[in-house]
Amino acid sequence: MSAVLPRPPVLPGPIEWLRANLFSNIPNALLTVVALYLIWRYLPPFVNWVFIDAIWRAPSSTACRAAAEAGACWAFIDEKHRFILFGTYPFEEHWRPGVATLLFLALYAVSAMRRFWRPWLALVWLAGLALIGILMWGGVFGLSYVENERWGGLVLTLILATFGIVFAFPLSILLALGRRSEMPVVRSFCVIYIELIRGVPLISLLFMASVVMPLFLPSGVTVDKLLRAQIALILFSAAYLAEVVRGGLQAIPRGQYEAAEALGLSFGKRTVLIILPQALKISIPPLVNTFIGLFKDTSLVVIIGLFDLLLALKTAINEPAWSGVGVEAYLFASLVYFAFCYAMSQYSQRLERDLSRGPVARALKDT
């Protein structure tokens, strides 16, 4: 028997690390130098502008700019945060969209934990969304009625994105299954739907929903603007998601279908118990990609006059007292969108890791 040798140390010292990673050859060394120069040249001024010289409290942008240093005017966000978060919602009722926003965050947090992935989670969502509806609309339990024309700000963005994903995702699974169906009518319907919706810009769908659709409804029947935009968003995202799900379905080997059939499982049970769990798992990266796209696409509802986060900011900077704070406003908007999208991205990566490593870890615990 040969002796088992200890593995040689693999961790190099800092000098070796620098040489191996940053200065391994001339082009690499050149890139390192250029990158260092850019960081030295632009990072400190940026940090100064954002933090050190920034004005955190001031009554107007003129006051901001009058200060000796020329930092960012975050006072704008401070002064306008209620408007940015809740739009034109009645000021004295702002606690309602506030609680609604917190409810959304709580729903996300609960759903993120796999040990809560039980059938009752659907009921929790149903209750949560109903409660959010009651809070936002009011008209019951002594809450004053607030028509959804006045909803706005971050909470509207969350409503559009959350309802969008919650309804578009199941719809997309049905469309993807339908497109693979052996029934010609079902298959044709799904193919036509997906290709038609995917081939049209979301903006034109939103316009159609807001301008064209009322023309076809009998007079007297009105579907409100928010609902129409929400439906347009759901239908649009479902078409995209359907193709993502179909990609996942196609990656499942034929043998899986055959084994499930041979056991006597019906089509529905084969799909729900065997095929979808595998197909959706491998589709996580492109699914989350599309979810992130959907979240950001909600900002397009400004074109039909819905008051989402971005339009609230835009309206706020149009105020004469706050002229010239566009950079700060859009940086802030980017930061909010980024926070949600990055959270989704990080979560999906963790989920992927858990789902591929979890089984092994669990099995090792058992042995």
Next chain:
Amino acid sequence: MNDAARPAPQGPMIEIQGVSKWFGDFQALKNVSLRVGKGQKFVVCGPSGSGKSTMIRLINRLERHESGRIMVDGIEVADDVKAIEAIRREVGMVFQSFNLFPHLTALENLTLAPIWVRRTSKQAAEDLAMELLVRVHIPEQAHKYPGQLSGGQQQRVAIARALAMRPKVMLFDEPTSALDPEMIKEVLDVMIELAEEGMTMVVVTHEMGFARTVADNIVFMDQGEIVETGTPKDFFAAPKTDRAKLFLSQILGH
């Protein structure tokens, strides 16, 4: 093998009458007929592309036959979905590539169909599953996922999964062809034990040693036809046709 343990053949479990099957313009099966009685063990062999896999896949409707008639335990294999599901409940199948469900543990692979198809309680399904895992000699792997098992272990789990439905017939489609040589024996041993317990079996395989030990009948197929049927003793000692002689010389010659 002990003759007393083998029940006498009664009415047919599987009856294939004049069945033909085409893939596009290619005729994969040509007017094939076969009767498998209760408790009988048939080994189907033949060169690749001879239609042997296709034939057993017709029995549980993984493939659809275009003409002829197939009866399984008195039920006709036809387009009726309910009838097909009824047949599939009674017919277990083991595949060349195992086809275990990778997202479920070995135990969950075994309990899934009993719970969702037979409506067995979870407890009863798990008890039966553990019993079957003992029978295929891997109870200690119950909570592992297929990806953590060797090929031989996976195939034994696959056999146990089929048995968990308490089938009346077991179909094996080249069950050892995808295995490393040292794992073939552990799978064949399980199949031999199953045969000794009286299960009706149709096995597509090139394992001629297994065929000698277990089969009551060898079916030799070539180019979509059943060329020869006989007891292992007759078939191996004195094949009647040149095609069978050639085939035997090729697989036994080395």
